[in-house]
Amino acid sequence: MEPMEASSPTAPKNGFPVKRLARQLDFTATPAMCRPLAANVILPEHPQAQLQSKLLALAKPAPPAILVSQPQVVSGEKSPPSRAMQQRRKPKVPVVMRLAHTVRRPTSQEVNKCGSPKLPDQRSIELRDATPKKKKQCNCKNSRCLKLYCECFASGTYCNGCNCTKCHNTSEHEAQRKEAIEIILERNPDAFQPKIAKSPIGTTDGSVEAYDVTIMGKHNKGCNCKKSGCLKKYCECFQASVLCSENCNCIDCKNFEGSKERDYMFHEGPTNDFRFVNQAINAAICGTSKFSYFNTLPATKKRKTEQLICRATSVDAVKDRIEQIRQENDLAPTTASFSPLSAPSAQPTTAMKFTHRPLLAEILQSKHLKELCSLLVVVSAEAAKKISGKKHVMNKGDIEEVETSISSAIQGSKDVHAQYRNESFNTSQVEGNLAYGCQSGEGDRETGSSASPETLPLMSNDRDVATEGADSPSGASNPKRNTTIKSPNREVFKEIDAEQERLVLKNFCGFLNKLITCTIIRETSHLSLSRNGLESQLGVVQNCNSNPTIQTRKSV
């Protein structure tokens, strides 16, 4: 369930505006919108029509994208451009081709919500021109509908059937209306220009099954959102179904290509639980007090998401554990505003208003976690070997038991890798791994099911638990571990456990630090790329995409 549609009857389905968008200047305008609407006809004397006429009269071949973005051209109507236009005609904002912006088409179920089934082609057409069937009526009270606050006025139409009060956006007040238009144009000659430069839309891969359509375009002026994450219709970019661009000055933007939050919105839910685990780690590493998009979810959705996350771990637990690790390693403390953008101990400044923030999920992939788990198992085994080697006083039987324990751990790793190879990797395994890494082996003892088999051998405490509980399922399922349980040399194992835990935590901490570094580098590169288009920096991004686990392993 999307946040915005939870209670609002006008909320868009699947992120698409389904009605005339508010407070906008023909964001979604296409040639299809040039058709006069029944209720609100674009007036030929309107500056927008005049602008269009003048542009056409200039007869300069414009790029197709610009033509597409020119809305509401009234053919045949040519009126003298306003004084403001003549004096201050600024060159149009060049249309820059942007990365594909994928948006989900409505499902058949959603389409059928309105009662009438629609053919895919019809849906496609509706999405492409985004033309609402009925213009929304304004509700202006104080602006007399003579300011850009008024949607009707801004779009160059008379108010007709609106709920506004003291409306002057009518033919009866034409003089005042023209005056208002002139004043606005004096202030901003582009005030009535379309805000979105949009290029044609096409399917991303041309396949029939593909329910992603690509919208290319950007807000000419850009948005300045601060709190909405650019994922609500407060944001003009989001409202127009375009990605935020370099024109924007938004804070904590999530309306960019690859944004998991945005992806979540358009897909009405996580494609897999792994995303939320990543977000949990991301939040923990960043020290933020929230999931970025998570906190925008409605309560019911939050609970659902919380359940997903908390099955094996929790954000707070992850944060607490990472904070503990940081303190143990004399690392800079996490703060509520810590960001991977900055140095670990740096506070973000107002200058750090990065628009496009790559999420951890872009860097951390399941294979990395797999390798991390393997690394931790190996490190743990090596620790056990190391300690056992030092124990000259141990008798042969004890050594055999230690070796049995080690081989058990390694076997556990092999088993889980067999699972991975069989594509059986699932979230609970990841969560189990995280639970171990972040909660020092406390995992999900209550359920006893979330920790991955790979981490079970590492959970030294569980061995003791199994010792005291003969009916423990895990203990019963692993006779080798039972062998360890019966060892009289518990001190040796305690030492091994301590060493294992120390090394595992140390490596896990290193892994997290590598992730932070990767995120910083990638983000910096992302910013540089978006601003300068320096493709040469792709190498940095690629390097950043390299496996942090391997980097950690090298550093061991």
Next chain:
DNA sequence: GAGTTTGAAACT
């Protein structure tokens, strides 16, 4: 449906 939040527009 009332109240709150949000960000663009308008104003200083």
Next chain:
DNA sequence: CAGTTTCAAACTC
């Protein structure tokens, strides 16, 4: 040009 206020839509309850 930056900060503040106004405004109406979006959103929440």
